[in-house]
Amino acid sequence: MxxxxxxxxxxxxxxxxxxxxxxxxxxxxxxxxxxxxxxxxxxxxxxxxxxxAAATPSAAAPSVSATPGASAKPSAKPSADRKPASRSSTRTSTSTPAAPRTTTKAPKPTTRTVTGSSVSYKYGSLQVRITLSGSRIVDATATGMPLGGQSGQRSDDVQARYSGSSGEVVAKQSANLSTVSGATYTSTAYKQSLQSALDKA
Missing domain, CATH: 1.10.287 (Helix Hairpins)
Structure with a gap:
């Protein structure tokens, strides 16, 4: 017991x-x-x-290495599985948008018609009408001139020399025109009406 x-x-x-x-x-x-x-x-x-015999414990405590001064050192090299965090590089565009181009075209010159005063001469009467683009004469013609016969022939000669877009009026841009041979009266009346139209313009 x-x-x-x-x-x-x-x-x-x-x-x-x-x-x-x-x-x-x-x-x-x-x-x-x-x-x-x-x-x-x-x-x-x-x-x-x-x-x-003395009893030996079946489960022994795990042995602990007690080395004085020994401490766990972290691994100097990073793990191969660890990847550096990728930096998201989002660049913000700071360039200011270009201003839209404004193409300033020169305005087209306005076309206008000016008619000179009616001038009477030996064979009848006439009026010169000029067409201007801006300040430039681009066309000229005479109206009211006699037709047919000798007077009509003189009228045609003066018209052929002075009038039209390629006539002497457009070429010289003035009333300083040369006299048409054989049509002095008609030429003088044309120049007087032309000068009147230029004065109005």
Missing amino acids: RRAFLAITGLAAGTTALVVLKGGPGAGPATAQELPAAQAPVVPGGSPAPGG
């Missing part, structure tokens, strides 16, 4: 010692010499194990 009591007491003390040794800092595995002699394992029936 006394043996059974001692065995139970020893088992309880051994379990407590194991828990304390495992939980304590720097605790190593417990050996049979460190346990009290009374903590011999008990086999069923209350008798100690053959040979009286």
Whole structure:
């Protein structure tokens, strides 16, 4: 009876010692010499194990290498799996949009017609009408001139020399015209009406 009591007491003390040794800092595995002699394992029936050998704990605490001054050094090289974070380089365009080109075309000169005063002469009367683009004469013609006969022939000669877009009036841009041979009166009347039209223009 006394043996059974001692065995139970020893088992309880051994379990407590194991828990304390495992939980304590720097605790190593417990050996049979460190346990009290009374903590011999008990086999069923209350008798100690053959040979009286001390019980060895089945689960030994993991060994901790206690090298003084040794500390865990982080690996100098980064892991190969670790990739540097990619920088999202979004460039914002700071260039100001070009202003739309405004092509300023020179306005087309307005075309206008000016008619000179009616001039009477020996064979009838006439009026010179000029067409201007801006301030330039681009065409000229005489109206009211006699037709047919000798007077009509003189009228045709004067018209052919002075009038039209390629006549002398457009070429000289003035009333300073040369007199048509054989049509002096008609030429003089034409120049007088032309000068009147230029004065109005």
